[in-house]
Amino acid sequence: xxxxxxxxxxxxxxxxxxxxxxxxxxxxxxxxxxxxxxxxxxxxxxxxxxxxxxxxxxxxxxxxxxxxxxxxxxxxxxxxxxxxxxxxxxxxxxxxxxxxxxxxxxxxxxxxxxxxxxxxxxxxxxxxxxxxxxxxxxxxxxxxxxxxxxxxxxxxxxxxxxxxxxxxxxxxxxxxxxxxxxxxxxxxxxxxxxxxxxxxxxxxxxxxxxxxxxxxxxxxxxxxxxxxxxxxxxxxxxxxxxxxxxxxxxxxxxxxxxxxxxxxxxxxxxxxxxxxxxxxxxxxxxxxxxxxxxxxxxx
Amino acid sequence: xxxxxxxxxxxxxxxxxxxxxxxxxxxxxxxxxxxxxxxxxxxxxxxxxxxxxxxxxxx
Amino acid sequence: xxxxxxxxxxxxxxxxxxxxxxxxxxxxxxxxxxxxxxxxxxxxxxxxxxxxxxxxxxxxxxxxxxxxxxxxxxxxxxxxxxxxxxxxxxxxxxxxxxxxxxxxxxxxxxxxxxxxxxxxxxxxx
Numbered sequence: 001x002x003x004x005x006x007x008x009x010x011x012x013x014x015x016x017x018x019x020x021x022x023x024x025x026x027x028x029x030x031x032x033x034x035x036x037x038x039x040x041x042x043x044x045x046x047x048x049x050x051x052x053x054x055x056x057x058x059x060x061x062x063x064x065x066x067x068x069x070x071x072x073x074x075x076x077x078x079x080x081x082x083x084x085x086x087x088x089x090x091x092x093x094x095x096x097x098x099x100x101x102x103x104x105x106x107x108x109x110x111x112x113x114x115x116x117x118x119x120x121x122x123x124x125x126x127x128x129x130x131x132x133x134x135x136x137x138x139x140x141x142x143x144x145x146x147x148x149x150x151x152x153x154x155x156x157x158x159x160x161x162x163x164x165x166x167x168x169x170x171x172x173x174x175x176x177x178x179x180x181x182x183x184x185x186x187x188x189x190x191x192x193x194x195x196x197x198x199x200x201x202x203x204x205x206x207x208x209x210x211x212x213x214x215x216x217x218x219x220x221x222x223x224x225x226x227x228x229x230x231x232x233x234x235x236x237x238x239x240x241x242x243x244x245x246x247x248x249x250x251x252x253x254x255x256x257x258x259x260x261x262x263x264x265x266x267x268x269x270x271x272x273x274x275x276x277x278x279x280x281x282x283x284x285x286x287x288x289x290x291x292x293x294x295x296x297x298x299x
Numbered sequence: 300x301x302x303x304x305x306x307x308x309x310x311x312x313x314x315x316x317x318x319x320x321x322x323x324x325x326x327x328x329x330x331x332x333x334x335x336x337x338x339x340x341x342x343x344x345x346x347x348x349x350x351x352x353x354x355x356x357x358x
Numbered sequence: 359x360x361x362x363x364x365x366x367x368x369x370x371x372x373x374x375x376x377x378x379x380x381x382x383x384x385x386x387x388x389x390x391x392x393x394x395x396x397x398x399x400x401x402x403x404x405x406x407x408x409x410x411x412x413x414x415x416x417x418x419x420x421x422x423x424x425x426x427x428x429x430x431x432x433x434x435x436x437x438x439x440x441x442x443x444x445x446x447x448x449x450x451x452x453x454x455x456x457x458x459x460x461x462x463x464x465x466x467x468x469x470x471x472x473x474x475x476x477x478x479x480x481x482x483x
Contacts, residue, residue, distance in 0.1 A: 014481045021474055024342060028470075031335040032459055247349065251342030306418060313417045314425075320410075321429045329436055336428060336462070340421050343469050347419075350476050 008236045015051040016244045022047045023252040048256050056263050059234050063274045066230055067113040116273045119145055127262035131255045149269050231274040238267030307348040314341055368394055391441055428462040
């Protein structure tokens with residue numbers, strides 16, 4: 001956990017420090033040449049853009065790569081899974097396995113690969129353009145894209161939770177006293193995606209605690225860390241962006257803090273998307289593992 | 300930690316009061332011209348305090 | 359109160375000078391301006407700055423001293439620049455003002471370089 005934190009901070013910290021130093025430089029230049037301030041503002045904007053866009057874009061590419069691997073995995077596994085469900089019959093009923101769920105997860109992954117990530121890139125572009133020239137704003141467009149993405153994702157999650165509660169005989173081991181305050185805390189602190197995060201975490205927990213009867217806890221933990229680590233990294237990076245924006249707001253230009261804030265917001269939406277993908281990944285991985293176990297046990 | 304936070308906040312308050320009083324004393328457009336220096340004072344103070352807070356764990 | 363009285367006296371004096379000798383007026387005006395400026399600076403502005411610094415003494419570091427000192431320097435420089443540019447030598451005044459600004463920034467330079475040094479340590483790591 002600490003190593004992950006360090007790696008995340010290490011990737012973005014240097015670019016944020018460049019932003020801070022260049023905003024100090026701009027303050028000095030503004031003091032010396034007040035009539036040149038428009039030019040210095042433009043230069044600062046380009047410096048910040050070249051430095052700050054890179055880590056955010058790496059996250060985009062990371063999530064895109066993960067979704068592509070998961071989509072190909074689904075497509076290769078899905079026929080096998082359905083065939084073996086039909087073959088084995090009753091042995092799966094204890095897990096409340098639903099083929100529709102798998103199909104749904106597959107659809108979500110393809111959706112996020114084909115639609116969500118291009119839309120998010122477009123959102124970021126709109127944000128940058130409207131900050132670059134405030135008299136030609138695209139802010140409404142960017143906000144619309146973000147909110148529609150969020151609503152799409154939350155509709156998907158609602159559908160997920162319907163599936164889960166319809167067949168959800170397996171209860172999450174962590175419900176009750178320990179988890180509720182944490183869920184509430186997350187929900188309040190990350191208003192945009194907080195409730196989505198807690199819901200999907202609960203769903204993942206419910207499934208994996210049921211499955212851990214069959215497979216060892218270490219495997220569950222491995223699957224969790226493989227699927228959730230990129231998501232947590234994205235979330236942390238988004239927080240660092242917003243944190244830096246809050247930190248440098250008193251002395252930096254308004255455009256700079258605004259663009260950092262916008263990138264942070266977009267990364268939060270990306271984090272919601274990658275939660276969806278992680279959920280699909282965990283679901284598939286668990287069922288593949290259970291399938292292999294059952295086949296070996298039957299023999 | 301708590302003492303450090305207190306020092307940070309009181310320093311912030313004092314710098315803000317100081318700079319607003321100074322901008323009251325300066326006439327008209329001189330105020331705008333002097334603004335970057337005040338911003339620089341606040342910025343140096345903030346970054347300095349932050350590095351004191353988290354420096355021991357980052358270095 | 360005393361300052362306003364002095365201002366009125368100086369204004370009347372300048373009016374009389376402009377009435378008596380039209381050609382000598384600029385140089386007398388300049389001389390009276392500098393005398394008045396140094397007088398006000400000594401009696402009002404510098405003591406006020408000192409009490410102001412004592413007021414903000416709890417502020418750790420040299421920030422209060424730096425801010426007040428640079429504000430005073432900036433203000434004096436601006437006033438003199440205005441006076442010189444009223445006489446018609448605007449470009450010389452601009453150059454002098456720019457030099458004063460650089461002097462003010464050199465006061466800040468140790469703080470700034472310390473800060474950038476600490477920040478660049480993070481980048482190198």
